[in-house]
Amino acid sequence: MLLKSQEHLSVLKVIIITALLIIFTSSLSVSTDVDDSLAYIWPLPAQFSSGNDTLSVDPALCLSVSGKGSGLKIVEEAFERYKAIIFEHEVEGVNSHSVFNNFRKRRSRGFDIGTLKIVVHSDNEELQLGVDESYTLLVAKNEGLSIIGEATIEANTVYGALRGLETFSQLCSFDYDTKSVLVYKAPWYIQDKPRFAFRGLLIDTSRHYLPVDVIKQIIESMSYAKLNVLHWHIIDEQSFPLEVPTYPNLWKGAYSKWERYTVEDAHEIVSFAKMRGINVMAEVDVPGHAESWGAGYPNLWPSPSCREPLDVSKNFTFEVISGILSDLRKIFPFELFHLGGDEVNTDCWSSTPHVKKWLRDHKLTAKEAYQYFVLTAQKIAISKNWTPVNWFVLFCANEIASSIFKFALPLDFHS
Amino acid sequence: MLLKSQEHLSVLKVIIITALLIIFTSSLSVSTDVDDSLAYIWPLPAQFSSGNDTLSVDPALCLSVSGKGSGLKIVEEAFERYKAIIFEHEVEGVNSHSVFNNFRKRRSRGFDIGTLKIVVHSDNEELQLGVDESYTLLVAKNEGLSIIGEATIEANTVYGALRGLETFSQLCSFDYDTKSVLVYKAPWYIQDKPRFAFRGLLIDTSRHYLPVDVIKQIIESMSYAKLNVLHWHIIDEQSFPLEVPTYPNLWKGAYSKWERYTVEDAHEIVSFAKMRGINVMAEVDVPGHAESWGAGYPNLWPSPSCREPLDVSKNFTFEVISGILSDLRKIFPFELFHLGGDEVNTDCWSSTPHVKKWLRDHKLTAKEAYQYFVLTAQKIAISKNWTPVNWFVLFCANEIASSIFKFALPLDFHS
Incomplete structure (x- = not known):
């Protein structure tokens, strides 16, 4: 914890940060539009590919966990947290006054993603340096021909599944025009693992x-x-x-x-x-x-x-x-x-x-x-x-x- | 929203606030001890009296609501929020490994306050300017002689009950030595109502x-x-x-x-x-x-x-x-x-x-x-x-x- 001895460095840092902020702010004021050629996932996954479909996500999104790690509560609790993040804005039709209308709307709309499937291969939940945090994430329209489809996370450990959930939540955007949660540029196929064990x-x-x-x-x-x-x-x-x-x-x-x-x-x-x-x-x-x-x-x-x-x-x-x-x-x-x-x-x-x-x-x-x-x-x-x-x-x-x-x-x- | 036209006033404000902060900070560094002659309730209730007892609060504190307003969910939800605030620190014995030990400890300790009674006289939950926010709050050892005792909030509206809950939570302190929640200077008898309708x-x-x-x-x-x-x-x-x-x-x-x-x-x-x-x-x-x-x-x-x-x-x-x-x-x-x-x-x-x-x-x-x-x-x-x-x-x-x-x-x- 360097304090006094590095005061000159701190001053330098402040100057650099201020300069960057000025550059950043002025570039922001030029345009706040999104560059659709980029993937807005942070940090960027190790490997990924995307397409041109737009998929809708059911606000009643279900979780289906399988594999040896399916009994661990870490994934289930994380799913509930991420669901609250993904559906931060109330979606059209949900909580509306008529339950019947609500039901009809949702049925007729036919969401593309109704279930998030998570496969966790290991039931070992020990968390140590270098624990396997890798995962694959597929988000695609289920054409009824494949057993995978919709949204599927596969990971060796629950911690890989957590990273996959984070990535999935970043793919979901609230659309202010239709008031629904959409995944743009599907199908997504992501294979990810951390570059550094200690972050x-x-x-x-x-x-x-x-x-x-x-x-x-x-x-x-x-x-x-x-x-x-x-x-x-x-x-x-x-x-x-x-x-x-x-x-x-x-x-x-x-x-x-x-x-x-x-x-x-x-x-x-x-x-x-x-x-x-x-x-x-x-x-x-x-x-x-x-x-x-x-x-x-x-x-x-x-x-x-x-x-x-x-x-x-x-x-x-x-x-x-x-x-x-x-x-x-x-x-x-x-x-x-x-x-x-x-x-x-x-x-x-x-x-x-x-x-x-x-x-x-x-x-x-x-x-x-x-x-x-x-x-x-x-x-x-x-x-x-x-x-x-x-x-x-x-x-x-x-x-x-x-x-x-x-x-x-x-x-x-x-x- | 005065901005440009009152810049000189803003500068003055900054100077005053800075000066106050310096005075406040330097006085803080002299002593952070508590003056026990004061009531640490903010804002200070309209009328209150206190004593010299110290009462313990059961971490399994129960709510008992009565009166015409007892069906309104506002009070119940507020009670759960305030319980989480009051028991922010885990209390000794709760969540300990042996359920039996835990139970024995709590029984033998015999908490002074096991139930918070709330009486709400009106079932009208309309919230307008000047709504009745008055309440009385009694926190006292129940000697078994009176039907009131322990902790009792009485209010005309649910909004008065909310203000009483806030005050009750401020009377509860976590004691780091015994790792329990205590009310000092009981019995408390508080009669409160706001001085300003618009705050x-x-x-x-x-x-x-x-x-x-x-x-x-x-x-x-x-x-x-x-x-x-x-x-x-x-x-x-x-x-x-x-x-x-x-x-x-x-x-x-x-x-x-x-x-x-x-x-x-x-x-x-x-x-x-x-x-x-x-x-x-x-x-x-x-x-x-x-x-x-x-x-x-x-x-x-x-x-x-x-x-x-x-x-x-x-x-x-x-x-x-x-x-x-x-x-x-x-x-x-x-x-x-x-x-x-x-x-x-x-x-x-x-x-x-x-x-x-x-x-x-x-x-x-x-x-x-x-x-x-x-x-x-x-x-x-x-x-x-x-x-x-x-x-x-x-x-x-x-x-x-x-x-x-x-x-x-x-x-x-x-x-």
Whole structure:
């Protein structure tokens, strides 16, 4: 989490974004028409073909799931969510006053797509890095000659089926003239799989607390872009919002008593994300971004007047890290765990007498002690059956990279 | 809708708000503790008293409605919404793995409030200006001696019951230590009624299109502050997003084909608002803020090169206004309808030959024609059984105020 040290970069970013916005806005004002030669699917599927038919979708669209994974509730719940999105605008005839007229209209109109068929081959719903998210999607007029037709998603896992549902919903457009939901440019035949196994978005709930409902909205929106990892930067120097049962004073470092997450809140977030095929990678950034820990346990600071990084000289520091990671292991099933490790200014270690003595006794420079800290934290994470991740900036500290990164996976794209 | 003419005021506002934010932020950083002598209810009820008890609320809280209004679904749906808000955080023991343990825990804990009783005396659910929103709310330990006790809301109308539910939800706090929902400072005895019959919030969907879901979120949040009128400034010179069946080209003035509201969307917004005791006051701002009308019907402009205000010289202009108001009357049951009428620059009338001739033929100055326009629009609104509202700025145009405002109700607090 680079802040002060990269302020010039941030300013540059703002300038670039502003410039792009101006260009984008002025081009928008020229024309808001649609280029029909393009496929409006985001991200663009790996392979697809389309035609020239326009198909209508029945507002009473049914789901038919088959395959070994058909018993899993993930697909059914997702179908209900996507149905609400696809039929966001009320369709002509639905909820009209006369049930009879309504029925007649719909029968006579004869929708092209009345059922969405989903085939899920596996009943394994474990969600880990590299899980099979591939799917095929066919949307075509059923001529009565084939057993497939209408709309069919086929996937190896429920998570592939979720991605297929997202794509299907993007093919459906509300037509304001006929007030019906249409699929243009059918037949569609789409074969898709992600290019990257890790497609993440970072939220930072330490610098700015986000209510659970807001985090859920973010997760929901991630599913629209087929992102699959919520990188939850939970704690930093500014606040410690998460409950840690083993060290119950830690969340005294929250901004206020309302700006906190219970263990149950965290479970709820993980489970909400899983229903959308999204893993939650928790981050506990040590030893540099951890001042808030000392609000509950001041011994974690080198001294009350010199509070960061965490005191490398005390066993207690690593006991607390181990306690946090044990508690978090019960909440976060994802195999990756982020230990931060960036932006460590070791001045407090060199200037605080008892830490200075410890460095001398162990014949360590401050930089070597930093290396020792990161490595020890990684070992703790590994002992809890986690694959540790660190910020990329550690790679740049060449002297310590070789030893540290035998365990670290530089998988985060946001560093 | 004052824009350009009051830019200096806007700048002043920004400065004041910034200053207040700085003061507020710095005072926040001093202490985020709660002053227990205060009642954290917003807006503060008309009369209330509290005590020193702390009561626990059962997460399986039941609703019991009685009175002539007990059959109306408004209260039941609101109860379910508020239950989700009150129990936003999962409560200890609920959803735990052992059903038996769970049951035992809850029985032995013995919640103080297990039922919320709501008495609604009237079965009239018409929502008009001045509807009775009063209620009484009692939250007290039931000592078994009285038929009232626990939590009881009594109201004349369902809308009073909604306000009581909002207040009840504000009394309930999640306690992070016991992980339960508690009511502090009980017994509470609250007698409340609004000080103002019209408590509005304005949204402007012409300058910036808001999706239906966003409007619903705004309405939902209004209910938390007990606001009761959504002032929907639908159309302005920038865009015409609403479908008008009688003049189907009008919404060609929308920003794009996706940034539109169907008649069904508008119905949905009105009905969503009513379930929260909120009226929707539609605004169609004439003749000054209406350039977008001409995208569909260019004859409404004085000329293609001079597009505002609407052409006062043509009958067609008033036919279109009448058509819009007829169509909108079927959507918006609220008795008030806002006709705008502000910021009219009559230069286009004085400079366009055929309008200039019309003014001369009718022996009207441009200002008198402005008065004629506003008055005619008001008469149309009145003929549709609406009470017209105009922007307060018209009062300042002293010369025309006396005649115009025999019909106008200056009820909007935001002008």
